[in-house]
Amino acid sequence: MSILVIGEALIDIVSTPGTPDRYAPGGAPANVALGLGRLGDPVEFLTDVGDDFHGGFILAHLRESRVAVHVSPRGATSTALARLAEDGSAEYEFRLRWDPDSALLDDSARSGLHFGSIAAFLEPGSAVIDRLLDAVEGQSESQTPGPVISFDPNIRPSIIGSREEVLPRFEALARRVDVLKLSDVDADWLYPDLTEAAQLDHLLGLGPDLAVLTRGGDGAILATASARVDVASARVEVADTIGAGDTFMVSLIHDLQAQTRALSHLDTAGLKALGERAADLAGITVGRTGADLPWAADLKS
16 A cells, blocks of 8 residues: 655755755655655655646656656646755745645555645645545544554744644644654744643644654654653764755654554654664755655665
């Protein structure tokens, strides 16, 4: 069975002081789909791109990485201008449309469903995510084990609105998933008055079996109701951070496809192995320019 990823695909326009702008396919969900394809996972991607040059560029890029794309190209492709600072961090400016055609999907059972980023909040496509979650939850009643549902909000306040508007939507979605990953920036924006530990407690209380908090160069925390581990980031020379969090998410989804125990039963050793592998893969991406996610050949034996 395949993993279904839902979300935006766009063109990243990377602006670095003193150099010409660089154009590259991007979008957090697109990066996740691409990364899964590169690791050899059967993956489908429901997205929305234009019938322009940029749209064709994105589709060719995804298909070269073994992603089966479900899309009805039309209009102009969405763009994100990423302005890089000297430390490699990025700030974004978006021009977006999110209106995928869910009629392109069949009703096959799938082993995983991942969604996130802007697509989880931006109408009209966010309603498509709700309908697909309804369908997957219906399948889970007759499919054992059910699909692993994962969510990475990848919060972009300038696009999706105020905290007061976003928080109810975020928490409603978090209650429907098995795996929830946030960056520390996301968590601090959503829950500014809570410590990291309290943020994770709250996230787990919403319902996911596994909650993950990534902290850039300071590593990540993986937590279930009964176990919690802190893993270090990989020690690499940073080219830029574009795609690092998406690579971490790819690694989690990839490894959890082979998980035989319920996620809530993962012990400290299991969480540590998941986190260290994800940190290693993310380290490969940050050592490269742009969202150049690892292939299976890059994995450590």
